[in-house]
Amino acid sequence: MKPATLRLPGLRLPTLRDVGTEARLLLIGIPVFIWTMVPIYHMFLFAISPKEDAFSGKLWPDHPTLHNFEIVFREQHYFLRDFYIQFWNSLVIAVAVGALTLFVATAAAFSISRLRVPGGRLVMNLALFTYFIPAAFLAVPMYRTMGNYGLLNNHWALILAMVTIASPYAIWVLKQASDKLPVELDEAAIMDGATTLQIFRLVYIPLMMPSLVAIGTYAILLAWNEYLYAFLLLSNDTEITLPVALGNFLAADDSPWELLMTTGFIYALPPAAIYYAFKRYMVGGLTAGAVKS
Amino acid sequence: MAITLSASDVPGAPLSARLTPAQVWGIVLLTPYLLVFLAFVVYPVGYGLWLARQPSSYVTLYHDPIFARAAVNTLIFLVIGINIKMLIALFLSGFFVVQRAWIKWLSVLFILPWAVPSIPTILSVRFMLNPEWGVINTLIFKFTGEDGPNWLNDPAVALTMAIAVHIWKSLPFWTLILITGRLAISHDLFEAAEVDGATWWQKFRYITWPSMQTLYVTCTLLSMIWTLGDFNSVYLLTGGGPADLTHVLATLGIRYLRLDQLSLAMASIVCALPFVLPLVYFMMKRLSR
Numbered sequence: 042m043k044p045a046t047l048r049l050p051g052l053r054l055p056t057l058r059d060v061g062t063e064a065r066l067l068l069i070g071i072p073v074f075i076w077t078m079v080p081i082y083h084m085f086l087f088a089i090s091p092k093e094d095a096f097s098g099k100l101w102p103d104h105p106t107l108h109n110f111e112i113v114f115r116e117q118h119y120f121l122r123d124f125y126i127q128f129w130n131s132l133v134i135a136v137a138v139g140a141l142t143l144f145v146a147t148a149a150a151f152s153i154s155r156l157r158v159p160g161g162r163l164v165m166n167l168a169l170f171t172y173f174i175p176a177a178f179l180a181v182p183m184y185r186t187m188g189n190y191g192l193l194n195n196h197w198a199l200i201l202a203m204v205t206i207a208s209p210y211a212i213w214v215l216k217q218a219s220d221k222l223p224v225e226l227d228e229a230a231i232m233d234g235a236t237t238l239q240i241f242r243l244v245y246i247p248l249m250m251p252s253l254v255a256i257g258t259y260a261i262l263l264a265w266n267e268y269l270y271a272f273l274l275l276s277n278d279t280e281i282t283l284p285v286a287l288g289n290f291l292a293a294d295d296s297p298w299e300l301l302m303t304t305g306f307i308y309a310l311p312p313a314a315i316y317y318a319f320k321r322y323m324v325g326g327l328t329a330g331a332v333k334s
Numbered sequence: 335m336a337i338t339l340s341a342s343d344v345p346g347a348p349l350s351a352r353l354t355p356a357q358v359w360g361i362v363l364l365t366p367y368l369l370v371f372l373a374f375v376v377y378p379v380g381y382g383l384w385l386a387r388q389p390s391s392y393v394t395l396y397h398d399p400i401f402a403r404a405a406v407n408t409l410i411f412l413v414i415g416i417n418i419k420m421l422i423a424l425f426l427s428g429f430f431v432v433q434r435a436w437i438k439w440l441s442v443l444f445i446l447p448w449a450v451p452s453i454p455t456i457l458s459v460r461f462m463l464n465p466e467w468g469v470i471n472t473l474i475f476k477f478t479g480e481d482g483p484n485w486l487n488d489p490a491v492a493l494t495m496a497i498a499v500h501i502w503k504s505l506p507f508w509t510l511i512l513i514t515g516r517l518a519i520s521h522d523l524f525e526a527a528e529v530d531g532a533t534w535w536q537k538f539r540y541i542t543w544p545s546m547q548t549l550y551v552t553c554t555l556l557s558m559i560w561t562l563g564d565f566n567s568v569y570l571l572t573g574g575g576p577a578d579l580t581h582v583l584a585t586l587g588i589r590y591l592r593l594d595q596l597s598l599a600m601a602s603i604v605c606a607l608p609f610v611l612p613l614v615y616f617m618m619k620r621l622s623r
Contacts, residue, residue, distance in 0.1 A: 066429070066432060066434065066437070069426075069429050070429070070436070070437065070440055073426065073429070073440065073444060074440060074443065076502070077443055077444050077446060077447060077502075077506075078443065078446075079462075080447075080455045080458045080459050080462070080502065081446055081447070081450065081455060081458070083458045083459075083461070083462055083469060084454055084455065084458040087458075087461070144366065145366045145367050145370060146367070148363035148364070148366055148367070149363065149364050149366070149367040151363055152359070152360040152361070152363040152364040153360075153364070156356050156357065156359060156360035156363070157360070158357055158360030158361055158363075158364055159357065159360075161360070161364070164364060164367070164368065164371075166618060167371065167375075168367070168371070169618050169621060170614060170618060171371070171375050173556075173559050173613075173614040173617055173618065174563075174610070174614065175559060175560060175562040175563025175564075175584065175610070176563045176565075177562070177563035177564070177565040177583075177584035177585075177587065177588070178562070178563060178583075178584070178587065178603045178606070178610075179375075179378065179379075180565075180587070180588065181382065181587050181588070181591050181596070181599045181600060181603065182378035182379060182381055182382030182385075182600065183374065183378050184591065185378070185381060185382070185385070185596065186373075186374065186377055186378040186381060189381075190373075201370070201373075201374060202374065204370060204374075205370055205371075205374040205375060208367060208370060212367065213621075236355075237355060237356050237359040238359065241359075241363075265451065266451040266452065266453075268451075268452070268453050268565075268566055268570070269565045269566065269569075269588070273588070273591075284451060284453040287453050287454060287457065288453065288570070290457075291457070298461055298467075301457060302454065302457075302458060302461075304454075305453065305454025305455075305457060305458070306454065308451060308453075308454060309450040309451055309454050309455070312449060312450060312451055313446065313449045313450050316445070316449035317442075317449070320445075
């Protein structure tokens with residue numbers, strides 16, 4: 042927008058045109074804000090409302106309370122009796138998926154992009170192919186496969202399934218990023234007598250750090266958020282992850298909504314926090330791959 | 335790299351002698367992914383196709399009204415839902431590139447649906463739509479004195495809500511991608527157009543759209559492929575109900591699985607492949623350059 046008249050900096054009065062533009066922007070911004078926040082605010086409202094207040098349709102409860110959080114943290118409800126172990130399961134599985142995906146994908150990307158291993162391009166294409174197959178389509182055969190491997194109800198089933206789903210994109214993004222590193226780096230290191238593993242450890246990994254952070258975060262969030270595979274592959278109350286436990290709330294007719302929303306709120310906090318903490322890496326690292334068209 | 339590659343050109347030498355140490359390491363480092371791929375992609379897909387081999391499964395599917403309904407629902411979801419979503423994303427990407435402090439703050443909040451897990455938020459929407467206790471019908475009753483509709487009991491409304499939930503969840507992601515696309519357009523073009531007195535529409539039609547069209551189409555196709563696998567929006571909101579009328583292919587496969595009709599589950603997925611594979615092929619051509 043251009044100023045219609047030039048005045049002293051800081052003293053420019055808004056013109057009619059400015060006001061019109063601003064009004065139009067607000068006309069878009071306010072609905073976007075409401076649309077985005079309503080389901081999240083609704084969840085938050087339930088979490089801080091006493092049971093009686095939760096259904097009143099008020100914008101703010103008369104007596105906001107943290108009582109629901111207390112019930113959840115003390116596991117004082119039938120549905121919550123394994124809250125801590127389920128939280129722990131989610132955490133362990135997410136971290137394991139992050140670590141394994143990083144290991145598998147970094148090794149593969151280094152091999153394909155830097156070492157130019159024969160057949161690397163084919164593997165890359167196969168991985169991309171997997172990336173585009175909708176996850177829900179693979180879920181049915183995956184369920185049977187895990188049964189055949191005897192892994193059902195075992196955390197490894199979910200970990201391995203999530204690594205399978207996360208690595209194609211991880212490899213692809215890491216390969217794109219490592220293709221941009223100059224070849225001269227490797228050549229110089231070879232001249233200095235570095236072995237392949239030394240190049241990998243001392244040259245490649247440090248240079249790839251931002252992408253690795255992005256991919257690690259991506260894999261962790263993917264695993265933490267996963268519902269379908271977790272619900273198919275795990276079923277014991279002490280083995281399941283939090284999202285499955287949340288889904289199980291629905292099994293009862295009199296499910297305690299306020300507790301479900303409180304647990305859901307607690308469950309949603311870590312990924313949101315991680316996302317915002319790593320936003321810089323996430324947006325740069327992940328969209329860079331997706332935008333290339 | 336040129337130095338290390340030359341040794342492999344010698345034909346006829348035994349495999350181990352033809353490979354340089356770098357290439358041996360390359361194979362070693364590629365092995366973890368290959369193992370994952372063989373054990374958890376090749377084997378399940380092969381096994382699944384084998385399960386879906388009997389023609390009788392397809393006959394059963396053909397006569398199952400739920401399958402036909404799910405196929406139609408999936409088409410509605412993809413063709414209408416995704417296009418609406420992408421048009422909104424295209425529009426909002428134009429909104430979010432406007433330089434204002436408050437728009438910057440709004441864009442931070444706008445990402446929330448994508449950043450938080452879908453389960454709690456979809457269940458939150460489900461509760462809002464509850465006919466007796468949900469906040470929407472409570473408000474309708476408060477202001478009009480009349481009972482609100484039974485939202486999720488009407489298949490058309492329920493499917494619309496599932497699409498809305500899907501849009502709510504994934505709109506931020508696609509908007510973000512399209513914003514990146516918009517920011518890549520040279521600003522000089524807009525300034526020149528401004529000087530020439532171009533209208534808002536002309537700027538969009540002759541500058542923005544031509545440079546974003548490829549990205550937009552790619553995003554739309556990609557979103558369609560992924561939405562085929564959107565299990566959560568439908569399953570957690572409607573559970574496929576009422577009367578199994580809001581299933582999509584993603585939830586239908588799981589429904590058959592739960593009913594222990596594994597061959598039907600696989601057959602329903604195989605039926606979708608003729609539509610998915612060309613899209614996948616097209617996407618791979620675009621992205622693997």
